[in-house]
Amino acid sequence: MTSRPPAAPMPIEIRNLMRARQHPARAVDCPHCGAHDRRPCFTRTGRRMTDPHPGRVAAWARASACCPTCQVEPTIPCHLDGRELPHNSVHARRYEEAEVTAA
Ligand SMILES: [Zn+2]
Numbered sequence: 001m002t003s004r005p006p007a008a009p010m011p012i013e014i015r016n017l018m019r020a021r022q023h024p025a026r027a028v029d030c031p032h033c034g035a036h037d038r039r040p041c042f043t044r045t046g047r048r049m050t051d052p053h054p055g056r057v058a059a060w061a062r063a064s065a066c067c068p069t070c071q072v073e074p075t076i077p078c079h080l081d082g083r084e085l086p087h088n089s090v091h092a093r094r095y096e097e098a099e100v101t102a103a
Pocket residue numbers: 030031032033034035040041042052053056
């Protein structure tokens with residue numbers, strides 16, 4: 001009988017991935033499917049989604065971070081040439097800013 005090597009510890013990357021499963025955007029209500037109270041987003045067919053709707057992520061970024069691109073405070077919509085971005089979207093760098101804020 002040979003002794004088996006001990007089970008390998010879980011790689012740190014996977015652990016971080018599992019922790020990241022609770023997306024910080026869940027802190028805000030989803031304007032798309034109406035999910036709130038940190039509940040996950042649902043598809044139209046009622047399936048639970050791993051990632052929140054893009055609109056929810058945008059709403060979260062808008063609510064929690066300043067935008068480095070257009071220099072607005074949290075909760076102020078992003079704008080370009082004096083006009084709000086369409087569909088309540090935000091600049092890409094605002095997502096990064098929101099992730100830093102949430103970390
Ligand atoms: Zn949603």
